[in-house]
Amino acid sequence: MxxxxxxxxxxxxxxxxxxxxxxxxxxxxxxxxxxxxxxxxxxxxxxxxxxxxxxxxxxxxxxxxxxxxxxxxxxxxxxxxxxxxxxxxxxxxxxxxxxxxxxxxxxxxxxxxxxxxxxxxxxxxxxxxxxxxxxxxTAGGIMNTDTITIRPDVSVDVVLRYLRLKGELPEATDSFYVVDRHDRFIGAVSLSAIVTSKPETVVSNLIDADIEAVAPDMPENDVAALFERYDWISAPVVDEEGRLLGRITIDDVIDIIREEAEHSMMSMAGLDDEADTFAPVIKSTRQRSVWLGVNLITALLAVAVTSMFEGIFSQLAILAVLNSLVPSMGGVAGNQTLTLVIRGLALGHVGDSNARSLLYKELAVGFLNGLIWAFLIATVVAVWKQDLTLGGIIAFAMLMNLTAAGIAGVMIPLMLKRMNIDPALAGSVILTTITDVVGIFAFLGTATLLLT
Amino acid sequence: MxxxxxxxxxxxxxxxxxxxxxxxxxxxxxxxxxxxxxxxxxxxxxxxxxxxxxxxxxxxxxxxxxxxxxxxxxxxxxxxxxxxxxxxxxxxxxxxxxxxxxxxxxxxxxxxxxxxxxxxxxxxxxxxxxxxxxxxxTAGGIMNTDTITIRPDVSVDVVLRYLRLKGELPEATDSFYVVDRHDRFIGAVSLSAIVTSKPETVVSNLIDADIEAVAPDMPENDVAALFERYDWISAPVVDEEGRLLGRITIDDVIDIIREEAEHSMMSMAGLDDEADTFAPVIKSTRQRSVWLGVNLITALLAVAVTSMFEGIFSQLAILAVLNSLVPSMGGVAGNQTLTLVIRGLALGHVGDSNARSLLYKELAVGFLNGLIWAFLIATVVAVWKQDLTLGGIIAFAMLMNLTAAGIAGVMIPLMLKRMNIDPALAGSVILTTITDVVGIFAFLGTATLLLT
The missing domain is CATH 1.25.60.10 (MgtE N-terminal domain-like)
Structure with a gap:
């Protein structure tokens, strides 16, 4: 070792x-x-x-x-x-x-x-x-056809003799499928039941009700959820007429689980989850540039909003210096909520039934964190620039923006999901746009009202 | 269904x-x-x-x-x-x-x-x-003690009779462990070999060389990697003296794989991977505020850098308007590289042996994307503001920052890893600090040199 x-x-x-x-x-x-x-x-x-x-x-x-x-x-x-x-x-x-x-x-x-x-x-x-x-x-796409089928009326002893004749079992065989003469699926008998039952026991008495058949059009993520729920090693795939088509094994399910979990992280950075780490430069550049382009548009939007307040900068350059602070904190806070909700959606924790209580919770978290950092940053600015009003303005903007970030972090992924858009892919761009725009308006807008 | x-x-x-x-x-x-x-x-x-x-x-x-x-x-x-x-x-x-x-x-x-x-x-x-x-x-922490052990000198027939007496096998039993009289592990025999071999076959002839024993102090991520590599359903845990301690089953391994994959995503947003989606408000606020505090410090650093150029804003307010553009694009590009490298580290794709070629590649990708967006943004600014020099300045800053982002995206996680700090947790904060500082210096610094 x-x-x-x-x-x-x-x-x-x-x-x-x-x-x-x-x-x-x-x-x-x-x-x-x-x-x-x-x-x-x-x-x-x-x-x-x-x-x-x-x-x-x-x-x-x-x-x-x-x-x-x-x-x-x-x-x-x-x-x-x-x-x-x-x-x-x-x-x-x-x-x-x-x-x-x-x-x-x-x-x-x-x-x-x-x-x-x-x-x-x-x-x-x-x-x-x-x-x-x-x-x-889908289940049909990931299934294998290497099933071992047995008839319901044979005894364990006959099964064992049949297996000895076969000489080898397919990988991850933990159960055999009982089928009738038309290849219709009756049930599954675990290998464990075969070896622990008396030789004369009839197979139909050993059928394990815990092993359900899966439809070939079931999405692979749902298949993976069933495997996790019931700790399956393999599962039969059966069509609408009840005919056995094949079986799905745990090794393929592990790949699905890994991909599913990786998918969110990669998508949030605008990467494909099958991205090749060592892909050629030109290919990587092309793949990444799409995402950068989308982000440039949102960045230009923030610039456009800022330019509405261009006039104030020549009078109060300090506002230009501090302008990045509130959008930046809003982006970070919103991204935390967004990530939590995206994971919650993937795990099935979050949906229509509890969206409202989650929204209230994140709103409260955003507001409370807004209060904390508003107070802190106001103190820093007030001491540094000897300007209480300026401290008050940035505190107000911070509180506004972190509260907005909490709301957006919950609402955006839920709405995207409803529109069948992947929240992990589109969520962070939209969120950042909102926290940028709200942050800039709240800070520069209030400053314009109070300081000019 | x-x-x-x-x-x-x-x-x-x-x-x-x-x-x-x-x-x-x-x-x-x-x-x-x-x-x-x-x-x-x-x-x-x-x-x-x-x-x-x-x-x-x-x-x-x-x-x-x-x-x-x-x-x-x-x-x-x-x-x-x-x-x-x-x-x-x-x-x-x-x-x-x-x-x-x-x-x-x-x-x-x-x-x-x-x-x-x-x-x-x-x-x-x-x-x-x-x-x-x-x-x-570790392996010892996730193992179970429900092993079925058999002696090397018994026949398949004896094993089958023993199993029938037992009447039930522990979950996910796909092999039995052959031990000597001192409980020392000799090897594993698959259930599949037991049912496909002749009754008189002696167990010691059926030992499966593919099933390795795992040491109890092996980290659980390494255990999961072995399961994925060899498509194991279960594996024996054996101590230094060769004594059988227990076994690890695939259901626990799936949890590890899911947690490992989720960990990166959650850490990148400064969240704990065991975070409770519906945690109480106060608890969530406290947990999130640490991360927000860290980010405030990096945001204040960006503010401090910007404030070095405060004087220029009163003359050229347009610089204040455009100042967020370059850091923002650098952050997005750097984050893409960072995410790719963090996944590569987790999967074992990236390490000392290929860090250099990855660095060259990402440097080239950063530079090329820098060229593309430098050209585009220069055109936008030159047309919008009728100012070729300003367009040139922002183009130069963009090229600098995207190249820096590529380098930082590779170097930061590798260095953190070497210092035993989780790259997923600390990586994005450090990266953003660098892309902010480089972006602001490159843009406002060049502008100060050329426009005043």
Missing amino acids: PEISEQEFNQQRLQEVNEALGSGMFVYVRKLLQKLPAYDLALILESSTVKSRPVLWQLIDPDHQGEVLEELNEEVRKGILKSMRPEKVAEVAEGMDVDDLAEVLRTLPDSVYQEVIQSMDTQDRARVETALSFEED | PEISEQEFNQQRLQEVNEALGSGMFVYVRKLLQKLPAYDLALILESSTVKSRPVLWQLIDPDHQGEVLEELNEEVRKGILKSMRPEKVAEVAEGMDVDDLAEVLRTLPDSVYQEVIQSMDTQDRARVETALSFEED
């Missing part, structure tokens, strides 16, 4: 691989990579520059390339697929799980996709085409 | 519960709650106001209260434990898993803790005290 952390260990290995690659020791690198699981190979590719990825990819054992593709971040995977010939993609595709293969195929350009599909055998093609017929982010 | 999303479904149920609670229909609420799994009960408590939580808690079946405590967010759990008498806590504790119980006990005040521990039977107390002897966020 390593005495250093996982991250340090990964970094050391990455360094070793990169140095060997740099000195052209390809045989050595190939050897290093051979020993690693797919997850680690994906990590190494994701942590490498765009330039060295194709070289590394060539050095990965072709038998493992399928598994590595499954583990890769979408953007990085696209880059690698682009560099591969279609025959090669088809070859690698052979060993992959249906759900992952479908995900890979979705990202291929149409011509390559056709070529890959044509080169597959009929059975595989049929399975993949079924998987592709479901939306990407 | 509901046609509406999970979140809407939760919200509707929450509304039903709250309305019934509001009209004093306690018997009806008790009935509603009885049907729900612990996960849902925890969700309802977390989504309710602090006032109604104790009432709801009273209406939850005492037999399920232990499970609900396990699922609850830390802050909400503390609040509920505070309202319970020690005997009641001890009673509820009886049915809980050791790892969850240890977590609950850690949050109790010392006197209550003593009372709870005293009221447990000797065996339970010993198990909990072992769990408590490990740090909270």
Whole structure:
């Protein structure tokens, strides 16, 4: 067991691989990579520059390339697929799980996709085409077809003999699905029930009522919520007619949970959650510039508001100096409320039923924090500039703006959600615009009224 | 299956519960709650106001209260434990898993803790005290002691007979642990190998080399990384002498993964990841005010820098109007880089081995975006104010600041990490300070040189 952390260990290995690659020791690198699981190979590719990825990819054992593709971040995977010939993609595709293969195929350009599909055998093609017929982010899109089915009238002993004949179970098999002769789902029997029951017990008596079937069009986030709620390891996917289509396993659900949680953070900074850390400069610049452009518009709005008070600056330059203070604090306070509400929405804590009490609470928090910082900043300004009125003006503006920030922090994400716009993506821009405009108006407006 | 999303479904149920609670229909609420799994009960408590939580808690079946405590967010759990008498806590504790119980006990005040521990039977107390002897966020702290152990020299048939005698397996049992007579861990045998092997096969031939043991002091984030890497369902915890201590299951790992991913987002807004959405106003105000205070200091720093140029505003009020533009864009651009690097650090993508190439890349992205927006904003200003020099000045400042933002966005989190400070918590404040100061100096400084 390593005495250093996982991250340090990964970094050391990455360094070793990169140095060997740099000195052209390809045989050595190939050897290093051979020993690693797919997850680690994906990590190494994701942590490498765009330039060295194709070289590394060539050095990965072709038998493992399928598994590595499954583990890769979408953007990085696209880059690698682009560099591969279609025959090669088809070859690698052979060993992959249906759900992952479908995900890979979705990202291929149409011509390559056709070529890959044509080169597959009929059975595989049929399975993949079924998987592709479901939306990407639904139960059908993430399910696998490697289910083990048994009949309701057989005994445990027969099941055990059948399993011994099979010789191996698919990964994460914790239950078998009981189906009738038309492949209609009757229920699930846990592996644990099979091994703890008497050999003569009939399977239909062991059906576990806790395992529910999932519809193929259920959104993947809802699937993940069910897994978390019931601590499932796997779950059957059953269509409207009750036919068993496949099963979803916990490893795919973990990916969904991680992506969902990461999504909010990345979106709040205007980044795609599949963003490649080491993407080429031009690509990154293009991706980021959209967000910067949106922010420029809101910044120009603040400038436009400020310019309405341009005349006052030549008389009272101090107002120009202090003008950033109130909008800045409003932005920070509003962002806290916004983040809390966005997490609350994602976890299902916040919705119509408790929006009002949350609004009152955040309004009160904003007002109280407004009082605290209004008093403090008023004291600082009054002492520094020997000007009580100025202190009073900034205190009033601060109180106004932090209260507005509390209200906006609750209302904006709820309204965006209702309009089916991602609050994590659009929330902070709109919030900042409001706290900027309210802050500037409250400060410069009051100052204009009282000081000129 | 509901046609509406999970979140809407939760919200509707929450509304039903709250309305019934509001009209004093306690018997009806008790009935509603009885049907729900612990996960849902925890969700309802977390989504309710602090006032109604104790009432709801009273209406939850005492037999399920232990499970609900396990699922609850830390802050909400503390609040509920505070309202319970020690005997009641001890009673509820009886049915809980050791790892969850240890977590609950850690949050109790010392006197209550003593009372709870005293009221447990000797065996339970010993198990909990072992769990408590490990740090909270390590493998030892999250492990359970419900392992099934077998001897290496028995046959599959004997194992199956033993399991039938047991009658039930602990949750998420996908493997058994082979130990010698001194309880020393030899290896793991998967349940899947047991059911697919011939009855006469000896257990020692079925040991799965892929299942590694985890040390009790391994940090929980590293444990989660191992689970993700190898798609484990459970893993054995073994001490330095090779003795089997317990096992970690996937359900606890999912919680860690979710918390880890949420942590970054919450920290970046200066919030605790265990923050209670519906915490009392005073508590929330206090928690938030620390962060607002820190931000006020950085805002005052920006004010101090601006005040160095106070003299220029009375001559050129337009500079006061435009002064917020460059710092604002720098903050947004820097925050994008920062967020990307913080995620990269968490996923293990970024470290010493590739920090330099990331720095060059982000520097280039910052510079290129700087060029784009410098050109655009220069054009806007030059046309609006009919002033080419002013346009040139703001363009220069924009280019400077976006480049600085790229460098700071990479360097700050790496340096904080090296100093063992959480980059997600401190990163954005430091970054904003830098982009504010650089932005103001570049804009007002150049303006002072060229326009006065």
